[in-house]
Amino acid sequence: MTENGKPSSSSSLSGSLRIKQVVVLTTAMLTFIPFWKAAAIVLCDFGSSAFYAGGIAMQAFGPAFPWFILAAMLFSGAMLAIYTESCSMFVRGGVYKVVKEGLGDTMAKFSVSALMFDYVLTGPISAVTAGHYLAGLFNSTLHYFNFAFTIQPASFAVVFALLVTLYFWRQNVRGIEESSDDSAKIVFYAIFIGIVLVLWGIVTIWQRGFTLPSFQLQFNSESLGWASGVDWLAPIGMIGVIMAFGHSVLAMSGLETIAQVYREMESPKMENLKKTALVVFLFALLFTGGLTLVAALIIPPDVVASKYASNLLAGLSMELAGPMWLRLFMQALVVVSGVMMLAGAVNTALVGSNGVLNRVAEDGILAEWFRHLHPKYGTTHRIVNLVAIIQLVIIVLCRGDVYLLGEAYAFGLLWSFVFMALSLAMLRFKDTSKREWMVPFNIKYENFHVPVGIFAVLLLLLVVAGTNLITKKVATMSGLVFTSVFYIVFTVSERMNEKKRRQISEHREQLNTEQAFDMNTAIASLEKEDRILVAVRNPNNLYHLNKILETVDDSKTEVIVMCSKVAKGIQLSGENTEVGHDEVALFTSVILAAEKHGQKVTPIMVLSNDPFYAICQTALTAHARQIVMGVSGAYGADSQLERLAMAWGALKVQQQVDRPVLARVIWEGREMSFELI
Numbered sequence: 001m002t003e004n005g006k007p008s009s010s011s012s013l014s015g016s017l018r019i020k021q022v023v024v025l026t027t028a029m030l031t032f033i034p035f036w037k038a039a040a041i042v043l044c045d046f047g048s049s050a051f052y053a054g055g056i057a058m059q060a061f062g063p064a065f066p067w068f069i070l071a072a073m074l075f076s077g078a079m080l081a082i083y084t085e086s087c088s089m090f091v092r093g094g095v096y097k098v099v100k101e102g103l104g105d106t107m108a109k110f111s112v113s114a115l116m117f118d119y120v121l122t123g124p125i126s127a128v129t130a131g132h133y134l135a136g137l138f139n140s141t142l143h144y145f146n147f148a149f150t151i152q153p154a155s156f157a158v159v160f161a162l163l164v165t166l167y168f169w170r171q172n173v174r175g176i177e178e179s180s181d182d183s184a185k186i187v188f189y190a191i192f193i194g195i196v197l198v199l200w201g202i203v204t205i206w207q208r209g210f211t212l213p214s215f216q217l218q219f220n221s222e223s224l225g226w227a228s229g230v231d232w233l234a235p236i237g238m239i240g241v242i243m244a245f246g247h248s249v250l251a252m253s254g255l256e257t258i259a260q261v262y263r264e265m266e267s268p269k270m271e272n273l274k275k276t277a278l279v280v281f282l283f284a285l286l287f288t289g290g291l292t293l294v295a296a297l298i299i300p301p302d303v304v305a306s307k308y309a310s311n312l313l314a315g316l317s318m319e320l321a322g323p324m325w326l327r328l329f330m331q332a333l334v335v336v337s338g339v340m341m342l343a344g345a346v347n348t349a350l351v352g353s354n355g356v357l358n359r360v361a362e363d364g365i366l367a368e369w370f371r372h373l374h375p376k377y378g379t380t381h382r383i384v385n386l387v388a389i390i391q392l393v394i395i396v397l398c399r400g401d402v403y404l405l406g407e408a409y410a411f412g413l414l415w416s417f418v419f420m421a422l423s424l425a426m427l428r429f430k431d432t433s434k435r436e437w438m439v440p441f442n443i444k445y446e447n448f449h450v451p452v453g454i455f456a457v458l459l460l461l462l463v464v465a466g467t468n469l470i471t472k473k474v475a476t477m478s479g480l481v482f483t484s485v486f487y488i489v490f491t492v493s494e495r496m497n498e499k500k501r502r503q504i505s506e507h508r509e510q511l512n513t514e515q516a517f518d519m520n521t522a523i524a525s526l527e528k529e530d531r532i533l534v535a536v537r538n539p540n541n542l543y544h545l546n547k548i549l550e551t552v553d554d555s556k557t558e559v560i561v562m563c564s565k566v567a568k569g570i571q572l573s574g575e576n577t578e579v580g581h582d583e584v585a586l587f588t589s590v591i592l593a594a595e596k597h598g599q600k601v602t603p604i605m606v607l608s609n610d611p612f613y614a615i616c617q618t619a620l621t622a623h624a625r626q627i628v629m630g631v632s633g634a635y636g637a638d639s640q641l642e643r644l645a646m647a648w649g650a651l652k653v654q655q656q657v658d659r660p661v662l663a664r665v666i667w668e669g670r671e672m673s674f675e676l677i
Contacts (some may be wrong), residue, residue, distance in 0.1 A: 011522075032266035032554075032598045033180050039279040040184040041261050044077075044344035045122070046280060047190060048290035051338045052129040053251035054295060054311040056406035060247035061235075062218030066293040068248040073281075073289040076252045078457045081439045083255060086261045086424055087273055091595045093417045094259040096359055100620035102423025102430065105365075112575035115256065115487035116353060117479050118412030122253060123391040124398060125350035125405040127164045129561040130342040131157030132310040132402060137335045140318060144328055150218055150263040151312065155402030161395045166346045169388035171414065172354065175379040181461070186340045187283075189228030192286045193337045197316060201294040204321040213296040217244050223407075228661035239467075246358060246468040250410045251288055252417075257348060260355060267554070270436040310402045313338065345547035353387040354380060360490065367493040407472055411479030414465045421458040423450050472587040526602065526622065530557040533624040534601075534614050537632070539589035544630040549597035561590050561603045562618055564611035596602070612647040616676075619661055620651065631667035641666055641674045648676045 005519065053072075057065035095115050100108035135153040142150060167475055168559045186419045217240045221228045227243070235243050258276065265272045281396070295316040299308060317330040329335025358380055360366045372380040398405050424439075432447045441453035469476050532552065534545050545561065563586055586604050594601045608614035619627050631637050644663050 002429060005453065009059070028423045032600055033264050034266055035272035035275040035623065036279065037180040037184055038258075038265050038272065039276045039283075040187040041180055041278050042257045042276065043187050043190075043283055044183045044341055045257045045348040047187065047254075047283060047287055048126055048338075048341040049251045049253050050291055051127065051133065051342060052081050052310070052314055052402055052406065053248065053288065053365060054292040055304065056250065056403050057244075057248050057437075058090070058304050059309050059311075059403045060219070060223040060407070061240075061244045061650065062216065063304075064212045064217055064244065065191075065248070066213050066289075066296040068244050068286070069251050069292045070380070071245060071288040072251045074246045074256065075460075076284055077250075078439075078453075078511045079252060080258070080281055082421055082424055082454065082457065083258050084273055084277050084437055085258055085435060085439050086420065087430070088270060088438075089427065091263050091269075092355070093262065093360075093593065094256060095420050096356060097424045098427070100363075101427040103419070106425075107419065109360075109365065109487055109490045110483065111358060111416055111423075113483040114412045114415040114479070115356060115420070116412070116486055117482045118256075118409070118416060119349050119353040119407045120255070120387060120390045120394065120482075121405060121412065123165055123168075123346045123387075123410055124394045125402065126345035126349070127161030128157045128395060128398065128400055128405060129310065129402055130164065130339045131160035131400070133314050133335045133338045134160060136311045136314045136346055138330055140296040140328055140331055144324060156396055157310075157400040157425065158398075159401075161400075162392060163344055164346055165388060165391050165395065166345075167174075168350055168551045169384060171347070172350045172384045172388075173377060173381045174372060175374075175377045179649040186337075186344060190287065190337045190341060191283075193333055194291055195332070197291060197313070197320075198294055200320050200322075201316070203299055204298055204319075204364065207321050208298075210297045213293075213301070216571075217241075218338075219243065219458060223247060223471065225473045225476075227470050232468075239474050242463055242467050246410065246464045246471060247407075249414055249464065250406055251284075252353055253409065253413055254345065254348070256416065257352065260352060263595045265598055267549075269596070269598040272598070274437065289427075294534050300422040311338075349391070350384060350387055354383050354443075357383045357387075364497050365490050365494045367497050370493075404474065408475045410468060410472065410480050411475040412483075414468060415479075417482075418458070418465050418649045421454055421461055425454045425458060428454070506515070526558045526560070528558045529554055529623075531560060531622055531624040532557060532623060532626045532628060533560045533562055533565070533615065533619045534628045535562050535677075536586060536590060536612075536630070537611075537631070539586045541630045542589055542593055543668055544628050544664075545590065546593055546597070546668055548628055549593060549599045552599060553593065554600045559599065559601045560566045560617065560622055560624065561601045563587070563605045564614045565605055582632070610647065612643045613650065615644065616647045620655065627661055627663045629663075629665050631665055635671075637665040637667070637672045641672060645676060 007059055010032075032263060038218050054065055057069055061068075084094075086093050090097050090101070096112045099111040101110075117654075119306055135151050135156040138156075139150045139153070217235055218233045220239070227235070257278065258273075261276075262273055263270070265276070291313060295304070295308075295312050299315055299319045300365055303319075304312065304315065313334050314331050317334045318327050320327055320330065357366060358371065361368070361371045370382050370386070372382050373379065428449055428451045432449075438449060439457075440639045442449040442451055442455070444450075450677050532548060534548055536542060536545060548559060563583060565583065583605055587605075590601065590603055604618070606614045606618060615627060615629075618624075629640055629644075632640055648661075661676045662673060663676050664671060
């Protein structure tokens, strides 16, 4: 075969026509990211709450708000531990998967319905808050230059939020993904701004002195909800503490992102996950909790409530010591940081919603109508459209009121946490297999690790969630209605889709492909000189692939995973080059294995009438130093190596082979190898 893939005049039929076409599975060409990039993606969502959580808490229960935001950030460590254990069990985890395995299909539908309420509010509260920060900056600038007019913050916030949501709706329909590099830049910039604010805040406190924020709780009738008319629920003592904490948990928004990004973490996955969780926890504690406390030390509570409730960190920059022009410049820097992080959260809400609903659809619960692919961009545009429409309606209805959005927001967040913790506790008894990591504080009893730590977290979540049902009218009514509607949609859709759902025994990956008419084109994108070719055939026989992925360093080595689709006839005419059901099942298992180990693979499918020749031809063209196969029940390891050696010999007649290749057959507990010269 010549370099352009066309048969040469001297080639025999047993040579060049044994391979007709190569299909590169571009969807499965996975790229894994280091822990700090994963942490940046999570923090672009989780860290954005620093810009609105403090102000909402101040409006709800008064000047004690920084202590409860700090408490929420400390509690986020416990929730990160729960997500870490769940990820150790499921590479593709999250609330839906964990609840389904722990509590069953019905509770999984309830949990994902509550989670969707969280997602559809994440976008509006983030976009509206960003609008308030911009409006505040514009008004400060107009005032500085003595202009007579001002911008109405709420109206401006609504218009800005609508535009931002429409922009990211368009981006998601087109399938333009958010870059982890961009997320890292945003987080590094936010860290820089946070450090400047803290240092400048310390100077201001040193000059003016400070008074620690009061621990006294000052609820109003709105923040007490139905509890305002019940004497025995008076917000005193521990009851008041629980109520205040319930108004602060929205600061933990975005933790679900860590489960979604886990599949993209590079090897060693669990070690990188633990590093990611630690970075996220420390950032949240110091950035969200620390800056909220600094703002409370500098800005009087009545000024926060009347002037800066919707843009607390911008208010902090304006209340620092120093000349007005410098404070205005600092406000501009804070607003840029806030708008970038909050806009990132808007995008994450759409991406997360799309991902969760696609995962539900894969189980046959959501009708295929929702998963219709855009004819041009290939995205599930109907799901994106649905979520975007709901978000746009919410933005219009809230009229720019961040507090109203915040009060409703915590419903989905809290109940998804409850379902997650309860399911993980149940899985300790349903699945006693060894975990790479467990939430601390366990009692070993026979084969079980009784999850004392998880039970403690679950108890607190249940108490807070129950209290919120009473104290948050808007959240309770809107949350229950939204969750019920989504649950009904899931249930009706599942029944309509029952026939297809019965046919779905396991997850099938959606694969995009590129066809190449010669092997050189197929492997042109490979950059690393060290290459290993892994031949796969049976999705239930990937032991050899897993052994390679356990030990290979994908920063230096390309792992090419090849499936030979057997074609009939010498001329290979009229053969179907599409990836069929069997190949989808096979490469789904390959992708899951790669995600589990956090190693990059390049999957290709070769249409050939001689699988062993195709393996040799691919290895030679790709300059692979090893060929790795699993043992075949049809041939046996000896016969496999013999057939491979014969194909290698036939190939040598047509092409000059200038280097040896190590052929290996690996199966459980054994390995056979032979050097092809």
